Amino acid sequence: xxxxxDGAPLRSVExxxxxxxxxxxxxxxxxxVLEAHGVPHVLMGGVAVAALGRPRWTHDVDVFLRPDxxxxxxxxxxxxxxxxxxxxxxxxxxxxKDEVLVDLIFRSQGDIYLDGDMLARAIxxxxxxxxxxxxxxxxxxxxxxxxxxxxxxxxxxxxxAVLTNHELDWRYLLRRAPHSVRRVLSFLVFAESNDAPVPxxxxxxxxxxxxxxxGEPARVPTDSSEATQDERIAVEARERLRRDPRTADVxxxxxxxxxxxxxxxxxxxxxxxxxxxxxxxxxxPHQRIDNRTDVRRLxxxxxxxxxx
Numbered sequence: 001x002x003x004x005x006d007g008a009p010l011r012s013v014e015x016x017x018x019x020x021x022x023x024x025x026x027x028x029x030x031x032x033v034l035e036a037h038g039v040p041h042v043l044m045g046g047v048a049v050a051a052l053g054r055p056r057w058t059h060d061v062d063v064f065l066r067p068d069x070x071x072x073x074x075x076x077x078x079x080x081x082x083x084x085x086x087x088x089x090x091x092x093x094x095x096x097k098d099e100v101l102v103d104l105i106f107r108s109q110g111d112i113y114l115d116g117d118m119l120a121r122a123i124x125x126x127x128x129x130x131x132x133x134x135x136x137x138x139x140x141x142x143x144x145x146x147x148x149x150x151x152x153x154x155x156x157x158x159x160x161a162v163l164t165n166h167e168l169d170w171r172y173l174l175r176r177a178p179h180s181v182r183r184v185l186s187f188l189v190f191a192e193s194n195d196a197p198v199p200x201x202x203x204x205x206x207x208x209x210x211x212x213x214x215g216e217p218a219r220v221p222t223d224s225s226e227a228t229q230d231e232r233i234a235v236e237a238r239e240r241l242r243r244d245p246r247t248a249d250v251x252x253x254x255x256x257x258x259x260x261x262x263x264x265x266x267x268x269x270x271x272x273x274x275x276x277x278x279x280x281x282x283x284x285p286h287q288r289i290d291n292r293t294d295v296r297r298l299x300x301x302x303x304x305x306x307x308x
Contacts, residue, residue, distance in 0.1 A: 053161030110146030146180035
């Protein structure tokens with residue numbers, strides 16, 4: 001399903017002349033349609049940040065849902081008069097009505113998918129007078145930490161606003177951190193440098209996960225050239241995996257010993273694990289790939305309260 005209802009390509013709405021009442025009406029209708037069709041979902045993106053963190057306007061409605069529900073949701077919106085587009089089958093579909101864009105996101109940056117924990121902890125709140133369900137603040141922070149790039153530095157400032165405006169369940173946040181553990185660790189250090197209330201034990205927990213220091217001080221080499229050949233190969237392997245678009249957002253640990261490259265950490269699905277195998281074998285044809293990554297177990301969605 002792609003294009004407008006009459007078969008023409010979906011027109012761009014970027015830069016359209018937005019009206020707040022029109023935006024809210026389309027947001028409300030999209031949410032109502034998904035509720036009526038029993039599609040589990042939460043709002044994320046700018047609307048969630050504005051509701052949980054800091055005043056920030058946005059020109060689109062970001063809806064987070066499961067991959068298995070994406071086409072059903074797009075079809076329901078199409079039946080309701082939205083112009084549908086299967087924009088990218090790997091992560092996002094789009095629907096437009098009255099020049100307001102609704103993004104149906106089913107795989108977020110960091111290889112993150114909607115799961116039962118997110119639905120169970122979703123926050124029911126008010127945005128511009130409309131009742132909405134948004135991502136839990138902890139999951140929104142993890143997603144924003146993972147999504148940060150040179151062109152989207154605002155993601156960390158969004159996450160900082162959410163962090164400083166909520167009493168967080170830090171143990172839950174740390175449980176979600178493996179989705180993009182190095183980015184989350186980096187963000188929490190950044191937040192602490194901005195005087196945000198980040199527990200020291202939370203940062204140390206992530207440091208231990210990433211570097212395995214177990215509370216011991218790191219050994220500082222006396223000579224910068226002291227790094228072993230295995231360490232240099234591991235750094236190169238990690239960088240090459242991150243440069244490849246097929247594995248760029250898979251956060252795994254890379255270690256090497258002899259002619260073996262070992263991959264550890266979590267991936268979202270068996271398919272993603274297989275892709276990691278294939279890419280690593282393609283990038284390092286002369287080394288043995290020992291893929292020990294675990295497939296993340298996704299919780300079944302819980303029954304959620306409909307928003308009236």
